[in-house]
Amino acid sequence: MRKEITVNYDGKKCYDITLNRSFDHLVNDIKSAIGDDKTKKICIVSDSQVAEIYLNKVQNLLENDYSKVISFVFDAGERSKNIDTIQKLYEQLIIHRFDRHDLLIALGGGVVGDLTGFSAATYLRGIDFIQIPTSLLAQVDSSIGGKTGVDFQQYKNMVGAFYQPKLVYMSMEVFQSLPDKQFANGMAEEIKHGLIKDADYYEWMKENRELICQKAPETMIGMLTVGCNIKRVVVENDPKEKGERALLNFGHTIGHAIEKLSDFKLYHGECVSLGMVAAAYLSVKKGNLTREELADIEQVLVAYDLPIRISGYDPKEILATTKSDKKMVGGKVKFTLLKKIGEAYSDLSLTDEDLLEAIDYVLEK
């Protein structure tokens, strides 16, 4: 069983996402995406943790079909997502005489994908790149939509570009090594996709927790096909984040503030989970959701090992950090709320008191 999703840009086909049991179709998919050209050089970019497990395998698969396959590996973790790492990558590309018809491959999680995409967007004013996302978060979120970039000093994703890959290749093999915490991290975004766009999908994740946590290839392909399609539709409608794409920020406004205040010690998915609880609470306050639906959302998050309450934070500080985020319109926080389960909208009417009440709700007394 193998699935393909085509992503359009400006109404035209832009690239395919292929969902596979293994890496076996990789070479064929690359040829379909960019043509069969043995003279191409390839640089596989990966992080230390992913490279140890998958780099040899991917490199061996490519070596027969391309003139030169090199790799560039950096230390795993967000702390490597910066201009210094990119500079070292540029140096390697120059030493190995990469030109505009060569190819970069991002083999890793969102850090590798964002950094490789931005390098591809800027090296020689743009060379082709392919995403092989290995974390659930990268598969369902960061590898789709063309947002690339790095952090600058303490500012997250401060420097970047919209730049589309030529192919997103997913192998379900990667779940054999993905740590449970990282799996939960990605599930937060999957649950978000269901809540903002697809009530049936949300129900399916609720009913099939055990099956999903077994991570069998067929189940993962099925889940990712729906999850990736939700993100695809949103980014196709709004490629440069002018409107609908803001709905993907559900749970992220307060979530980002907590993430920042935790000094990034809490995982992104954990913070999004807390942010989704706060946003669902506000959706109840607006009369859109029932208390029972809020309790249901909390139960689903807990079932996937995600937190719904947190302690040790000052609500006023969370509010101030939320408001210093970039999603402000005329002094008001642009907030994504649920109209119902499976449908979201942007709200500009929330007062500081509303937000404090929601923040208080997720703080453990």
Ligand SMILES: NC(=O)c1ccc[n+]([C@@H]2O[C@H](COP(=O)([O-])OP(=O)(O)OC[C@H]3O[C@@H](n4cnc5c(N)ncnc54)[C@H](O)[C@@H]3O)[C@@H](O)[C@H]2O)c1
């Ligand atoms: N571009 C976008 O639209 C977008 C969207 C969401 C997030 N992001 C970015 O994505 C990044 C987070 O992505 P992430 O959560 O994948 O982080 P990550 O890339 O740091 O990966 C998390 C950890 O899991 C390890 N890992 C990944 N796949 C593995 C596997 N199969 N087996 C074993 N270990 C594996 C990595 O080595 C790393 O240590 C952030 O920098 C965030 O800003 C970008």
Ligand SMILES: [Zn+2]
């Ligand atoms: Zn997110």
